[in-house]
Amino acid sequence: MEFETKYITDDIKLTHFEGKPFKTEVIFEHHILVWFISGETKIIQAEETHTFNAGDIFLIPRNQLATVINYPKDGKPHKTVAMHLTKERLEAFYSRHKATGKMQPLQKVYHFSNHLLLESCMASLIPYFDLGPDLPPDIAVIKIEEAISILRSINKNVDGLLANFEDPGKINLTTFMERHYMLNMTMERFGYHTGRSVSTFRRDFKKAFNTTPQKWLTGKRLELAHYHIAEKQRRPVDVYVEAGFENLSHFSYAFKNRFGYSPQSLSDK
Template identity: 50%
Template structure:
């Protein structure tokens, strides 16, 4: 597993690849575009799950939690190009181009099936990974403009994601946590996404659930895991990432501590 990034534009453009299943929770501060070149990408959100194969491109909205799971397929390692869309450059674009009529901001990932325009776009980006010097800002701006024009031309809903520059407002804490507890985020991130300071988040959480956030999160994740093992017949290795654990060993330890038996006891 590896990520190859541009030297002077850290986290802006990368190639991700791996020959085994891997991944984890992500929340991006910028919108992110991912083009799957080989293998499969599974994107798990609170309300739905997407399976993306070779040739598919996905637009991941900023400040929206998702679990990204990457798999080899048919003996071919996972490989994808990842491009972050800097908010400052996207804002500059929309100052010159009016977005489509305003609708509620789209929280969901947008999926773009295989398309020659997107294929050509990402093929043109790959050589920049070899640069040892900074990509000129003017050229970067031109590439971002090209990206936005292509996305808007392929799907009008792109504006709902790309032109949403708002920061999270104060949300109903109970509703948000019940929908997003499986995402393995730091408490500071949960507090930000619910529009609270960390101190206020902890205070409101204790009032709403009568438990500390960490204890409540662990119990909810283990309950979900128990259901998936017992009722959906999943294996521990298939679910631990999707229920909010970083590794299988930690999941197995916490599960046995909670229920008195190992998760493999439920595998039939």
């Protein structure tokens, strides 16, 4: 078995993965609360990279673009319990509970370390995954609302995230691209996430950067990779995926073509 997913409902799942690490670019449609049982995940966003291991619990905001790389680790599978906190579920919750604090989207990943109450809530879901249709349908609703209540008790500012129901519209292209250039997406996806058609995205991009998207993206990704290898003493094999390249050979070719020497020769200095 390489990959298996079990569901309590569409909003609560248990994933079990064995095999080679896999990477994907995603935008999270819903807030996601994740409990790590084993393995490792890197979440690469514009300003920082988060690494999560066994025992970690974290909350990822919705409408956030990220590169996600999942790894089995220490001879154990990549195994997590994930709970989607959907807009509909949160609207129902906050119709009965007064939100506190400023209602604004918070652009960060929340990390909860060794919190017994939250871990107990997530761990209590494990027996339910094998019950299937025998599980009472309202159990999932109860467990999600329990998790929301615990999150609010842990962090008084989390309402600013969970109780904000606005959807993003057309956004500043320059700011978006400077933050997300390492994400390996199609022009259609870049256009979608900036609120533009492909043709409008290309036109606005040319106006903002005076070059084509592909040339600019390749240059920015190579500069990022060069920085990590030269300044952070990281190996090319550990850098190219995070910088937005699909394979090592293409990265090495583009790197040498740009800088006049291979990434390996830079790493060996």
